[in-house]
Amino acid sequence: MLGDLTPTIKIYDTTLRDGTQGEGVSFSAEDKVKIALRLDEMGFHYIEGGWPGSNPKDMEFFELIKQYPLKQAVVAAFGSTCRPGVPAHQDTNLKRLVESGVKLATIFGKAWDFHVTKALNTTLEENLRMVRDSVAYLKSQGLKVFFDAEHFFDGFKANPDYALAVLQAAAGAGADAVVLCDTNGGSLPFEVQQAVSRVVRQLPGVPVGIHAHNDGELAVANTIMAVQAGATQVQGTVNGLGERCGNANLCSVIPNLAFKLGYQTIPRENLVYLTELSRFVYEVANLNPVANQPFVGESAFAHKGGIHVSALMKETGTYEHLAPELVGNQRRVLMSELSGLSNLLYKYKELHLDKNSPEGRQVLEQLKNMEHRGYQFEAAEGSLELMLRKAVNGYREPFQLESMRLILEMREQQPIYSEAVIKLRVGEELVHTAAEGNGPVNALDNALRKALETIYPRVADLRLLDYKVRVLEEKAGTEALVRVLIETGDGKKTWGTVGVSTNIIEASWQALADSMAYGLLEEQKLTVTNTKK
Structure with a gap:
């Protein structure tokens, strides 16, 4: 100085x-x-x-x-x-x-x-x-x-x-x-x-x-x-x-x-x-922020390696040259196949995971196996938290899919007609509804919202902000595994969810269902006190 x-x-x-x-x-x-x-x-x-x-x-x-x-x-x-x-x-x-x-x-x-x-x-x-x-x-x-x-x-x-x-x-x-x-x-x-x-x-x-x-x-x-x-x-x-x-x-x-x-x-x-x-x-400027930009980028203080996070829990200066708060940024802990249990402990403190918890280690192994199959949780923290809650916190899903049917009709010189018909179980109630959309995924989104809004009014506040599809096995052609990432927001915060399948509709449903379930966490108070299965 x-x-x-x-x-x-x-x-x-x-x-x-x-x-x-x-x-x-x-x-x-x-x-x-x-x-x-x-x-x-x-x-x-x-x-x-x-x-x-x-x-x-x-x-x-x-x-x-x-x-x-x-x-x-x-x-x-x-x-x-x-x-x-x-x-x-x-x-x-x-x-x-x-x-x-x-x-x-x-x-x-x-x-x-x-x-x-x-x-x-x-x-x-x-x-x-x-x-x-x-x-x-x-x-x-x-x-x-x-x-x-x-x-x-x-x-x-x-x-x-x-x-x-x-x-x-x-x-x-x-x-x-x-x-x-x-x-x-x-x-x-x-x-x-x-x-x-x-x-x-x-x-x-x-x-x-x-x-x-x-x-x-x-x-x-x-x-x-x-x-x-x-x-x-x-x-x-x-x-x-x-x-x-x-x-x-x-x-x-x-x-x-x-x-x-x-x-x-x-x-x-x-x-x-x-x-x-x-x-x-x-x-x-209508430009995408550079994630790895020093000091102010979203990744500037993001930590992924398990050893790094373990050290950070003891002293942040071990892997940070500067406190992120000094420049208005924040520390982020990422989850991936490189993660250790320390990442889970740091990221989800409110779930009261114990470092010797078999549930936590089970989730970590599940996480690594899923990423090996093509899942990616760095941008899908909503799906990760739901998975963790299911394992360690007695989480109850707000709805379960009973069945789903998509109808696509294509005629010459006319827009493609898309309709989704879904049957959900919400608690003891069975909800059966249908909706049209601008393509099959949009129709599925509309049908899901239509089925949930009367029971969960908060669904009306949830907005799909981004939808990305990535082919994971390019040489497999149309049989390739695909990953769908969805970003959703409620005006206060945003979260990501993920789905992976050889069927793009199934992958989209996984990400879409998680996006709604995560958005309903707070309103429905779906967490319960720590109960080990």
Whole structure:
């Protein structure tokens, strides 16, 4: 820990600009406002809203965000230096930055001589003029200015004197910070540390930032090394969104700086909302969360091996580098063929399993045998708990299937007709009903609900959220074993159930019946006190 004398590392988020350059990522102006407000609530220092000179949507964002008084964050507009041969005060893009109404402009310029002569097709001196004049013009308009030195690390390796001269041109013109960009994402941590250290020495008093891309999967490491070398501003995106392989992931950078190195970043008390922020941005971006994402991913603190869980029961630090609650995440214990009795003991404490319980070991063996046959309980904890309750807790099923018949009728140029007829035993009552559906599984779902709703009103609150089928023996063709996973929710929580069979209808019924039975556990109080069979 570095203690109270450690400087505050300013967090500069570029999700709304650089993040949108990632494949499959698109935000509306309203989406950007939602994310910006959440970042402000979290205590981020700067939010880069977009490039007002590039598209109308970004300009719309800058107009919309003016309606919201931000608590902490300063909104930045992004752009480039003036073009070769064009005076800064006549450059259209620079004028758009001023017109956006922001107080902070971040502009990029070339720091690699190769790019200056080949991409810009101009001279090294003209590039320095462009940097100086652009910064000076924006400062004359009353804006705070950050200068992003594009391709800095590649430029520093090729021609360090020129790369440093670009920074000096920006700083000399009044830039409030110079940001070193690993634009191609290929630098190594020791290279970043050496370069940043030299910049900090040669530009005393000038705040230095780091903007790393993840093409070598080192963006987070490079960012941390830059801070260790003296950088005081960190640029990145939530969840590492960005072009190609993405940007430095702030959901990893921030907790590493805060918890591992003791730096001040966003307010410490807000770090408990980091997981929520991650999932919120994924949701707005219409992207599936990355399960194994460090710190905030669903699997970040998931434990599967029996030895691991046994140790965790004694001391969580044995297999966790950080308490998940610090970042708003939670510990999860998974069940599979790799599990030991410790997993069961930890996961189902309320069932009061004893470590020497023959019932528990029986269930564990049953679990391993079922997974060998194709079942998978990591995403089907509802089915697992029902199986466990049947073995150790005197569980009574809320219904039993007496018979089921499916009717499918296909006629030329007409939709396929599907009907399910089922007969259930609910306690002493026999319920016989039928329902149509959009396919056989939907018809079966509708018939089951219809049969249960009059007896169990809670069934109306249960919603099927996801239905997945996986073929387990591809070479067996249509005779293959299939696994059906169903996710169900009641508006408060969700649970998964599983079924396996060579018949997809039977597998679907197993998962569907378990999903309803699990949803009825609480209302019907179907558990009884521990009774050993």
